Amino acid sequence: MRVISIxxxxxGVAKTTTTVNMxxxxxxRGYKVLVVxxxxxxxASKAFGLYDTEDHDNIARVMLETVPLIDLAASTQYxxxxxxxxxxxxxxxxxxxxxxxxxPQQTRIKKAMEKKSIExxxxxxxxxxxxxEEYDFIIFDNAPDINMxxxxxxxxxxxxxxxxxxxxxxxxxxxxxxxxxxxVKEDFNPNINFRGCLITKYRQRxxxxxxxxxxxxxxxxxxxxxxxxxxNKPKESTFAKIPLxxxxxxxxxxxxxxxxxxxxxxxxxxxxxxxx
Numbered sequence: 001m002r003v004i005s006i007x008x009x010x011x012g013v014a015k016t017t018t019t020v021n022m023x024x025x026x027x028x029r030g031y032k033v034l035v036v037x038x039x040x041x042x043x044a045s046k047a048f049g050l051y052d053t054e055d056h057d058n059i060a061r062v063m064l065e066t067v068p069l070i071d072l073a074a075s076t077q078y079x080x081x082x083x084x085x086x087x088x089x090x091x092x093x094x095x096x097x098x099x100x101x102x103x104p105q106q107t108r109i110k111k112a113m114e115k116k117s118i119e120x121x122x123x124x125x126x127x128x129x130x131x132x133e134e135y136d137f138i139i140f141d142n143a144p145d146i147n148m149x150x151x152x153x154x155x156x157x158x159x160x161x162x163x164x165x166x167x168x169x170x171x172x173x174x175x176x177x178x179x180x181x182x183x184v185k186e187d188f189n190p191n192i193n194f195r196g197c198l199i200t201k202y203r204q205r206x207x208x209x210x211x212x213x214x215x216x217x218x219x220x221x222x223x224x225x226x227x228x229x230x231x232n233k234p235k236e237s238t239f240a241k242i243p244l245x246x247x248x249x250x251x252x253x254x255x256x257x258x259x260x261x262x263x264x265x266x267x268x269x270x271x272x273x274x275x276x
Contacts, residue, residue: 001132002268003113005157007142007150008164009173014200014227016043017234017244018163018257019141024243025261027080029273031136034073037086038153039143045085048076049241053087060089063097063108063149068115070131082135090149097148106188109152113138146180154184159195159268163227166199166212174220195267196221198260201229225260228252 006019019035027033037044038059045051045058057072062084073082097105113131120128131138140153154160160181164170178194185192197216203209216222230253237247245254265273 001135002137002158003156004137004139005142005153005160007160008162009144009177010170011144013163013165013170015163016047016141018198019044019139020047021243021245021257022261023081023139024078025245025258026137027078032080034131034135034138035083036138036140037084038140038149039086040088040090042086044141047241048083050074050083050085056089058085058087058089060093062112063093067112068117069112070117070134071119094147094149105148106151106155110156113156154192155188157192159193161195162197163200164197165201166209196223198223199226202226203229223260223263225256225263227256
């Protein structure tokens with residue numbers, strides 16, 4: 001089981017698009033995948049048609065209660081793919097956690113992941129497992145922020161992937177983010193890996209894009225795959241509530257996301273399933 005955090009301190013760089021399509025493609029390859037929406041805006045939840053402002057069975061509960069993570073997972077319409085939604089409850093939850101010194105603040109998601117299902121205990125003949133036992137991949141779609149729920153996500157993450165556009169504003173927060181990852185590695189999670197920046201919305205014919213990509217490579221690790229800018233189709237897929245790689249299978253960005261997932265799987269030693 002691997003845990004992935006998708007994060008950038010700048011908004012609008014395709015974090016949720018990357019999360020949704022990566023999760024969908026991994027599920028299509030036969031992996032059991034859980035998406036954790038860790039952004040109060042709930043865009044990943046909306047992408048799967050599971051956003052509800054009144055539903056309190058979401059990631060905010062994990063920050064406030066000792067509830068098993070697996071018991072909050074909702075099935076999507078896609079095989080092997082579940083999600084824990086988020087809504088504006090997460091804003092209040094993060095504020096309350098900071099004020100709560102009665103138990104550790106940074107490891108609440110970790111304990112929830114390891115806690116076995118309470119709901120399954122009441123079901124005869126059903127195996128009682130935790131989220132870490134149920135899923136092959138858990139992917140956090142993080143807000144463009146450093147708050148307590150995001151620190152919690154980094155504490156449990158094996159891999160951090162940073163979607164980024166080629167512009168100065170996207171690069172500005174990278175050093176701060178890398179420092180935060182290093183801090184989490186030192187204090188809580190020695191196994192966390194910064195896997196690299198994933199360049200998104202890439203315009204192949206613009207010189208400044210190629211130059212910016214080289215600048216980024218000189219600053220940090222960067223995935224070889226670049227996600228090309230594709231007009232209209234990504235936006236259309238959000239209205240349809242269908243992952244881009246399913247909504248428009250042959251557009252440039254969809255083809256690139258498939259290559260990116262293959263590159264990632266090969267990177268972590270899952271090469272046997274990288275081309276399936």
